[in-house]
Amino acid sequence: MNILVTGGAGFIGSHLARRALALGHAVTVVDNLSTGYRAQVPDAADFVYADLGNPTHYLRMRGLAPDVIFHLAAQSSGWISMDAPIRDLDDNLRATVLLTEWALSVGSPRLVFASTESVYGEGEGRAPFDEDMLPRPRSFYGCSKLACEHYLRVAHRELGLAPTSLRLFSVYGPRQDLANMRQGILSIYLSYVLRGEPVTVKGPAERVRDLVIVDDVVEAFLAAAAAPATIGRELNVCTGEAVTVGDMIRRLGRAFGRDDHPIAVEAGTPGDVFLSIGDHARMTAATGWRPTVLLDDGIRRIADAFAAARDVRRSA
Ligand SMILES: NC(=O)c1ccc[n+]([C@@H]2O[C@H](COP(=O)([O-])OP(=O)(O)OC[C@H]3O[C@@H](n4cnc5c(N)ncnc54)[C@H](O)[C@@H]3O)[C@@H](O)[C@H]2O)c1
Numbered sequence: 001m002n003i004l005v006t007g008g009a010g011f012i013g014s015h016l017a018r019r020a021l022a023l024g025h026a027v028t029v030v031d032n033l034s035t036g037y038r039a040q041v042p043d044a045a046d047f048v049y050a051d052l053g054n055p056t057h058y059l060r061m062r063g064l065a066p067d068v069i070f071h072l073a074a075q076s077s078g079w080i081s082m083d084a085p086i087r088d089l090d091d092n093l094r095a096t097v098l099l100t101e102w103a104l105s106v107g108s109p110r111l112v113f114a115s116t117e118s119v120y121g122e123g124e125g126r127a128p129f130d131e132d133m134l135p136r137p138r139s140f141y142g143c144s145k146l147a148c149e150h151y152l153r154v155a156h157r158e159l160g161l162a163p164t165s166l167r168l169f170s171v172y173g174p175r176q177d178l179a180n181m182r183q184g185i186l187s188i189y190l191s192y193v194l195r196g197e198p199v200t201v202k203g204p205a206e207r208v209r210d211l212v213i214v215d216d217v218v219e220a221f222l223a224a225a226a227a228p229a230t231i232g233r234e235l236n237v238c239t240g241e242a243v244t245v246g247d248m249i250r251r252l253g254r255a256f257g258r259d260d261h262p263i264a265v266e267a268g269t270p271g272d273v274f275l276s277i278g279d280h281a282r283m284t285a286a287t288g289w290r291p292t293v294l295l296d297d298g299i300r301r302i303a304d305a306f307a308a309a310r311d312v313r314r315s316a
Contacts, residue, residue, distance in 0.1 A: 001025045004066035004109075006052060006099065007073030008045065009036025011176050011184070012114065012168075012214055016070055018042050019218045028064055031073060034091070035180065052095035058102050068225045069103055071096065072114040074145075077183040081141035082270040092144035093151070100155050100163075108161050112224045115149055115165040115234060117210070117276050118142035127208075127242070128279040131167075131234055139271025149234055156232040164230040166220055169238035169278045172298065173214030174305040186211060186248060190302070193252050193261055203268030205246035210238045210277045213298040216291045223287035230286045238278030239291040251296060255303040 003020045007013040008029030013036070020027050021044050029041045032051040041047050048064075050057035052073050074092050075081065081088035096113070103111055121136040123129045137143045152163035176187035178194070192199040220237040224230045243251075246263065253261030284290050293301070 001067040002065060003027050004030060004064060004069045005045075006030045006069065006071045007036065007114070009033055009038060009041050009047075010072065010076075011173075012171055012217055013070070013072040014040040014042070014175065015173070015214045016072070016218045016221055017045050019222070020070075021045060023222075028066070030061060035076070035177070035183070040175065052099050053090040055098055058098065061102065065106060066109045069099070069109050069111045070114075070221050070225070071099060071111055074114065075141070076116075078118055078139035078141040078271045079182050079269040081139050081144070085140040088140050088144050092141070093147050096148040097151055100151060100161065104155065104159055104161060108159075110225050110231075111152070111161060111163040112221050113148060113152055113163055113165045115167045116142065116145045117167055117169045117236075117238070117278060118273075119146040119149065119167060119234075120276070122273050122275065127275050127277040128210075128238075128240055129236065129277065130279045131236060131282055138273055141271070153232060162231045164224045164232075165234040166224055166237045166283075167234055167278070168217060169210040169212050169236070169276065171214055171217050172211050172302075174302055176214075185209060185245070186252070189245075189249050190252055193249070193256050193258060194306075196258070198262035198264045199249050201245055201249070201263050201265045203245075203265075203272050204274070205244065205249075205263060205265055206274075207245045207272075208242050208275045208277060209245065209248070210241060211243060211248070211295050211298070212237060212239050212291055213293040213301070216293055220283065220287075220289050223289040224283075227287040230283075233282075233286070235283040235286060236278040236280050237283060237289075238280050239294060240277065240279060241294050242277045243295055248295070251299055255299045256306075
């Protein structure tokens with residue numbers, strides 16, 4: 001199949017592009033490199049430098065005829081969206097609406113969209129969150145992603161597009177950008193642990209999150225694309241495992257040989273929520289997908305990846 005990965009120079013998109021290539025698909029990555037890195041795009045993938053929020057840049061995608069679009073390009077920080085709502089609007093909603101028009105113009109390929117737990121806000125004050133809950137985002141990021149879901153659903157019902165929106169919970173794993181201190185809860189804490197500095201926690205350490213490893217997220221995208229039962233729907237991609245921020249940091253410290261890593265708690269960031277845990281029963285029913293890695297195992301994989309990289313550097 002021909003697969004287009006938007007945001008394929010970023011964390012999740014680059015993992016997805018690699019996996020699709022390994023499965024024998026032809027992959028094209030479209031990215032504006034705003035938070036992604038050209039070096040993350042696998043060599044075997046074609047690369048188009050384009051800003052999906054800019055209509056003239058779609059000329060650069062002329063001739064592409066994807067069977068599937070995995071749409072992950074986005075401004076993906078709730079915190080940044082509160083400082084820069086117009087950038088968020090351009091990179092998320094405007095880009096998704098323009099991409100939707102483009103997809104319709106090239107024969108309506110399957111489109112799987114990276115939505116987010118942030119659409120739920122605080123849920124309805126109960127957890128786990130399921131797809132029947134009324135979404136009430138607390139950040140502009142959650143608002144723009146929710147609007148994208150609505151546009152895609154309308155494009156499905158009225159114009160025949162075949163989209164699926166996956167509501168990803170907190171994703172983590174190897175190659176997450178440790179230099180970006182405003183994006184990715186576990187990677188931010190890991191940066192502090194690796195530098196041997198106290199972890200600055202913005203908001204209560206009792207906040208609860210549901211962390212899903214990037215390998216499972218990649219399989220969720222592939223499973224959704226292959227399952228007609230997901231078309232026109234929004235589905236949670238999560239583990240259901242509840243972990244507090246404090247516990248997450250303790251486990252990270254332990255895995256990297258620093259028991260009782262110090263924590264400095266500061267005021268929270270605007271738009272953040274206290275509790276976010278998902279229920280993946282519908283995703284599992286529609287696709288057979290289920291998470292395979294819980295947090296302890298996932299952290300061990302990250303620690304192993306760091307140790308392997310260190311060994312390579314030593315032997316070089
Ligand atoms: N990482 C998470 O925990 C998480 C959770 C929920 C949802 N998501 C969603 O998953 C997707 C991927 O997230 P990620 O963590 O890999 O983030 P990322 O920042 O690493 O990747 C996003 C990619 O999109 C590109 N991009 C941004 N705006 C663009 C535009 N206008 N045109 C073209 N390319 C553009 C960036 O350069 C980057 O390579 C995003 O849509 C994000 O909102 C991520």
